[in-house]
Amino acid sequence: MEKAIVTKDLTKRFGDFIATDAITFEVERGEIFGFLGANGAGKTTAMRMLCGLLKPSSGQATVAGYDIFTQTDRVKKNIGYMSQKFSLYEDLTVRENIRFYGGIYGLGRRQIKLKTEQLLEKLQITREADQLVSSLPLGWKQKLAFSIAILHDPSIVFLDEPTGGVDPITRRQFWDLIYEAAHQQVTVFVTTHYMDEAEYCDRISMMVDGRIKALDTPRRLKAQFGADSMNGVFLQLARQQNISNQ
Amino acid sequence: MRQFPAFVKKEFYHIFRDRRTLLILFGMPVVQIILFGYAITNEIRHAEIAVLDQANDYYSNRLVNKIGASGYFKITRALRNEREIEEAFRNGSIKVALVLPKNFGYDFYHGRKAPVQLLTDASDPNSASTLLNYATAIINNYQQEMMGDQQLPLTIDVQPRMLYNPALKGVFMFVPGVMTLILMLVSAMMTSITITREKETGTMEILLVSPLSPGKIIVGKVVPYILLSFINALIILGLGVFLFGMPVKGSLLLLLMECGLFVLTALTLGILISTITASQQAAMMISMVGLLMPTMLLSGFVFPLESMPLPLRILANVFPAKWFIIILKDVMLKGSGLPGIWQPTAVLCGMTILFIALSVRNFKTRLA
Known part of the structure; x- marks a missing residue:
């Protein structure tokens, strides 16, 4: 079966600064792939290149089987995206937001109507459907944003620190949605800096200063670094980096 | 689409x-x-004017009436002597003062020069010059009216027309x-x-x-x-x-x-x-x-x-x-x-x- 994401030596330079330095990895279909790293490690840059928001400086990559240099249009049709900044329109109602995103992804009216009802029911917000999004609690907004990001049935969904600023219980509920999507063969590519969230991923890559320093399942990473949590793995990596910098 | x-x-x-x-x-x-x-609006209407009419004869009265009836000026004071001019400007009750000399009617009628003095409050230069223009126009108009058809030989008679916006x-x-x-x-x-x-x-x-x-x-x-x-x-x-x-x-x-x-x-x-x-x-x-x-x-x-x-x-x-x-x-x-x-x-x-x-x-x- 074809891989969801394949990159080879993917590099992005901003002037003299190398944001991502020749990263190479593969993501399987239906996998939940965690992309970890400190702020400024190059996570967002890498994700933005894969989404077609940034042009890579060199290297190769395919997303959903399409080349990100030459087939960005195809790539865009096959991915969903949710950014760290909250990405719904606050002055539109829940229903209007769903209709809008359905519309710009080219769904038909009947299809949008059907999906709207399904989505409202799944999130149990049928009663709030005609309220402005600004009146909803943050946790609900994030679940709604995720559901809208996969409204057009993309084969891959990119989540850029999706759970920033919410409590652990809401985070857990959010991850239930992610599992459900993965169960339906949607590949999930998620960046985060919550280490407890990292445990939920199938595989994890750790980025430090633009490079991938480790890539494996959470269990094997913990064994490799002799740590009992992902936090321990991360601290070890950071320490190694500090030593090599000196 | x-x-x-x-x-x-x-x-x-x-x-x-x-x-x-x-x-x-x-x-x-x-x-x-x-x-x-x-x-x-930069049009000025009903600007306060004071008149010092030292002549107080037929011709001076007609001129003063014409200015008062123009709509641009409102005659608020009749002054008695030159000292009152300064005072009227100072307390802000007038924008313009018109001074007509003693022999105004006589000089005007006999075709000699009849001087008229216009004083304006130029602390606001734009409206001062606008008012001056209005007053001069009214006075010129009056002069032509009085002279009637008897045009002096070889005078230049300017007849301006404001095109596209006559008013x-x-x-x-x-x-x-x-x-x-x-x-x-x-x-x-x-x-x-x-x-x-x-x-x-x-x-x-x-x-x-x-x-x-x-x-x-x-x-x-x-x-x-x-x-x-x-x-x-x-x-x-x-x-x-x-x-x-x-x-x-x-x-x-x-x-x-x-x-x-x-x-x-x-x-x-x-x-x-x-x-x-x-x-x-x-x-x-x-x-x-x-x-x-x-x-x-x-x-x-x-x-x-x-x-x-x-x-x-x-x-x-x-x-x-x-x-x-x-x-x-x-x-x-x-x-x-x-x-x-x-x-x-x-x-x-x-x-x-x-x-x-x-x-x-x-x-x-x-x-x-």
């Missing part, structure tokens, strides 16, 4: 749910027209000015704000990741404002024509097309601003300082361009406002057709193309 209507619909939701936007869109044009039409109405100047100002404000400021707002809230990223092309995103954001700006232009035109009697001598179709062109110029300028700013605040500041001020001050709307120093006159050419005001005045007052205004029209077209080119370049470098 389903994408685009969905996008435009969303944009209308934004506009109609934001009270501030609505107020700027539809409240401001009306308020401005009314303000400029009734309150802010010298200020309205004819401010309707084009306000129209330019409003269209600039709505089109450039509102579009730059609405685009930067999407950047600020992070929704722009989502849009860019979607299959919508950047071009479509921008056009989708701008289309509602084209419509609304055009409606605004119609409102201002309607108010100007029906409330203030502004004529439209040229072709209405041409006028509307030129309005459309200017809206386009302003919109592309707004897009350009949005490509170089990241926040709504910055976009607003640039629009305010960079567009509104020059539109007010350097377009010939408030202050005549001809009396400005050369550097400012050259600078004025850079702003679209100057050219649009020329077009509006020519079409509305002179009835010019396209051959008469092709030059400013070409300038506006050129500016629009330039703004589009610059925006596209900026947009691309941002994405790369």
Whole structure:
């Protein structure tokens, strides 16, 4: 079966600064792939290149089987995206937001109507459907944003620190949605800096200063670094980096 | 092709749910027209004048009556001696003083020189010179009336005619000015704000990741404002024509097309601003300082361009406002057709193309 994401030596330079330095990895279909790293490690840059928001400086990559240099249009049709900044329109109602995103992804009216009802029911917000999004609690907004990001049935969904600023219980509920999507063969590519969230991923890559320093399942990473949590793995990596910098 | 209507619909939701936007869109044009039409005018009526009539004869009385009946002046005081003049100016009760000498009637009747003195409060130089002009005109008129048909040989009789605006109405100047100002404000400021707002809230990223092309995103954001700006232009035109009697001598179709062109110029300028700013605040500041001020001050709307120093006159050419005001005045007052205004029209077209080119370049470098 074809891989969801394949990159080879993917590099992005901003002037003299190398944001991502020749990263190479593969993501399987239906996998939940965690992309970890400190702020400024190059996570967002890498994700933005894969989404077609940034042009890579060199290297190769395919997303959903399409080349990100030459087939960005195809790539865009096959991915969903949710950014760290909250990405719904606050002055539109829940229903209007769903209709809008359905519309710009080219769904038909009947299809949008059907999906709207399904989505409202799944999130149990049928009663709030005609309220402005600004009146909803943050946790609900994030679940709604995720559901809208996969409204057009993309084969891959990119989540850029999706759970920033919410409590652990809401985070857990959010991850239930992610599992459900993965169960339906949607590949999930998620960046985060919550280490407890990292445990939920199938595989994890750790980025430090633009490079991938480790890539494996959470269990094997913990064994490799002799740590009992992902936090321990991360601290070890950071320490190694500090030593090599000196 | 389903994408685009969905996008435009969303944009209308934004506009109609934001009270501030609505107020700027539809409240401001009306308020401005009314303000400029009734309150802010450089015509002066009923200016207080004091008269020191030392002659107090038939001719001097007739002159004083004529000035009082003109509507421009209101005779508030009859002065008794020269010392009272100073005092009247000082306590602010008069703007002008007229002094008629002792032998005014005698001198005037016998065809010799009859001096008249006009004193004005020049602490406000503009209105002082305006009043002086009014008074001089009335006095000249009086002189001609009195002399009747007996023209002296070889005198030059100037018969001025004010073309295109015979009554010298200020309205004819401010309707084009306000129209330019409003269209600039709505089109450039509102579009730059609405685009930067999407950047600020992070929704722009989502849009860019979607299959919508950047071009479509921008056009989708701008289309509602084209419509609304055009409606605004119609409102201002309607108010100007029906409330203030502004004529439209040229072709209405041409006028509307030129309005459309200017809206386009302003919109592309707004897009350009949005490509170089990241926040709504910055976009607003640039629009305010960079567009509104020059539109007010350097377009010939408030202050005549001809009396400005050369550097400012050259600078004025850079702003679209100057050219649009020329077009509006020519079409509305002179009835010019396209051959008469092709030059400013070409300038506006050129500016629009330039703004589009610059925006596209900026947009691309941002994405790369």
